[in-house]
Amino acid sequence: MHSFAVDHRQGVAMSYQGYRQHTVLITGASSGIGASFARSLAARGASLVLVARRRDRLEELAAELRADHDVAVLAVSVDLASPAAVATILDALRTAHVSVTALINNAGFGTFGEFGSEEPARLAQEIAVDVSAPVQLSHAFLPEIVTRHGFLINVASMAAYTPTPRMAVYGASKAFVLSFTESLWAETQGTGAAVFALSPGATSTEFNAVVGTEDATAGAKPRTPEAVVLTALAHLESRNPGPSVIDGAANRFTATAIRFASRRTTARMMHWVTDPARRAGLPKAAATPERG
Structure with missing residues (x-):
């Protein structure tokens, strides 16, 4: 078993050598942007704690990273929608004697449909994963991140910058993440x-599959998870x-x-952009809201 090591000397500007001094916890690490973060950071020598629901995928990725990069990797299977999720993660870290010095809050999911037709229990899970978990994990690890000169990256979204009709809770949750993280940046x-929010647009991940419709990204051309991670790490290394x-x-x-448009105009525009009938070429009256 590889050892997890940290160093007190690293500052904000990160170097390849600097990553070797840190243990990075990544949520939503089993696929998409989270898995790409894991591979990129392992290649740079960081030790990792991978958190996601799907244990088989986590263990497979952990084994790959250990073999390819000779780094320490701890896999923690937990559903972040559970009220006990953060406690479970902290218990696993204590048991493994691992100290986290950097955090990437990447896990999240969305729902799609008119707000009044959504299932309240699903919306509660969405808020738990997209809002509550990043807040709790940031609070748990930020003191050590500051002490060890590590980093905190919270993944927001382009949805943070506009109202998002038919994804009202998702957009609001990402606006929260953006505002929350920028406040922590100022405080630290x-x-x-280093503390910052990362906002991807449409990305080639499982997001639309979880939501249940391609309308969630309104037909936008997706970027790759690798491109998103390169953007984040370039920013971190600046x-x-x-x-x-x-x-x-x-x-x-x-x-x-968008800053030059009124809120009224932006909300109406986004209502049109996310309209399933628009993408299907149907008359507006024929649109049937889809649900995640």
């Missing part, structure tokens, strides 16, 4: 820790990382352009 200035970074030039342009 001068500590040597001399003075800002409070947030958007993946993709087109997404950055969109986020900037």
Whole structure:
């Protein structure tokens, strides 16, 4: 079993050598952006704690990373929608004698449909995974991240920048993550820790499959998880990382352009963008809201 090691000397600007001094906990690590983060950080020499629901996928990825990169990897299978999820993670870390010095809150999912038709229990799970878990995990690990000059990356979304009709709870949760993380960035200035929000747009992951419809990304051309992770790590490795970074030039342009539109205009525009009838070429009256 490889040992988990940390170092007190690293500052905000991260180097390849610097990653070797950190143990990074990644949620939603079994696929998509989370798995890409795991592979990229293992290649840079970081020790890892992989968190997701699907134990078989976690164990398979952990074995791959140990074999390919000779790094320490701990897999923790837990459903972040469970009220006991964070306690379960902390217990697993104590049992394994692992100290987390960096955190990537990547896990999240969305639902699609008119708000009034959504299932309350599913919405509660969405809030637990997308909002409550990042807050609790950030609170649990931020003191050590600051002490060890590590990093905290919270994955938000382009949905954080606009109202998102038919995905009202998801969009609101990502707006929360963006605001929350930018506040933590300000609070941790001068500590040597790096804190920022990462906002991808449409990405080639299992997101739409979980939501249950391609309408969730409105037909946008997806970027790859690897491209998203490269954006995040380039930001992390910059001399003075800002409070947030958007993946993709087109997404950055969109986020900037939206600032010049009124909230009324933006909400109406996004209601049109997410309309299933628009993508299907059907008359508006024929649209049937889809549910996640």
